[in-house]
Amino acid sequence: MNPTLERWFCRIYLMLIYTYPRPFRVRFGGEMQQVFRDRCRHVSRITGGWPVLSLALRTAADWLSTTFRERLAATNWSDVWRAARRDTSRGFIAEWSLTIVTFLFFTTTMVQAYVIPTPSMEGNLRVGDHLLVDRVAYADPGPFRGVLPYHDVARGDIVVFLYPEDIRTTYVKRVIGIPGDRLHLSGKQVIRNGRALIEPYTRHVNGDHDPYRDDFPTAPGFYTTPRGRDMFASSVRDGELVVPPGHLFVMGDNRENSADSRYWGFVPREYVMGKPLVVYWSYDAPTNELADWNAHHFLDLAQHFFSRTRWDRTLLVPHSRAAQEAGGAQ
């Protein structure tokens, strides 16, 4: 298992331990953590099969069944009965709330499931990749800075963010420019702060030349949204785009086939939700069926689960890669 994933697993498991009743976790919590870490280490030495997936599923099942079992065992039901009649047993409510709140917090805040609907990151993330998104990585920890893991968004990071034109949808792209960067494209080549970038992660599918797309920024075009036009009006200086404070310039790796910052403008920093953590399932299906579930997709899934699941992509960790800068000003 890769060490990042192992650290993550252990961190998540530590949180899960907090859902057990207090006396139980005080007595056994430390040992459970240790046993879990041993398990992770052991799993990392196994080859073949899907040891990590199997560990994750087994642990989830174990947690779900035992946390409620221990919680029920620790609940003094005569207290509950009394509490129902008179408001005395705060402990009972508090302890159960802790279990439920942690569960909700974990599933909504820490990680989120997300499916790649478009081929704009093709080459690194494929249509049908189901991702867990790490929502903690880029969250501002506020007073807990230094305690919680926190990295600011860096160039080359793959980020999941709210689409500024419609914040009900989420997009995933790669960060090309951070505040203060001067950018332009010249014949598909990105020039950042006067240096050409070597970007091994990009994919160029067709050789045609679209001046708007490949020599960005020229002038607003047909596909430029009003937000994109604002960007042209406010942030282009001497043929270069200057990323304003608190914003990011993002592009898809599939450069000729990606609706990205070139068309709809910058991503406000606070719209960044997180980074892809792991692909837990990759299924070969067309975009519209991944976007909203329907009966046909369900049937397709039942028939082709094994053949269309891209097993080689299971538990793939998408990496953020910084582009190298070639020497020489252009």
Next chain:
Amino acid sequence: MSKTTPTTLLPLTPPVFHILLALADQERHGYGIMQDVADQTNGALQLGPGTLYGCLKRMLAARLVEESDERPDPNLDDQRRRYYRMTALGRRTVREEAQRLAGAVTAAKSKRLFAGSKPTAV
């Protein structure tokens, strides 16, 4: 669980039975028990941490096992690990459970459930 005769505890749940079996030959820590149970059952029973310590909690309460202060290998071992050992009651209980299961297997054989297949040595 104030009554402490083995028969009141039978039948044991599979995790409890296999944990006792794991402790029958030596004291073990949590992960050691987990590995031994997996070995006993050819990987069919993989105890998760919650199941393992939930069982140990109940087994400690029923005095089937107890915590051990001894460390079989203090040099190699992590100081924070706790070891568990089987009590005399635990040994009697697992023996009776094994006999009960042996009886059940005999009954199954008498119904010719194993007919046609050779008994395999374990």
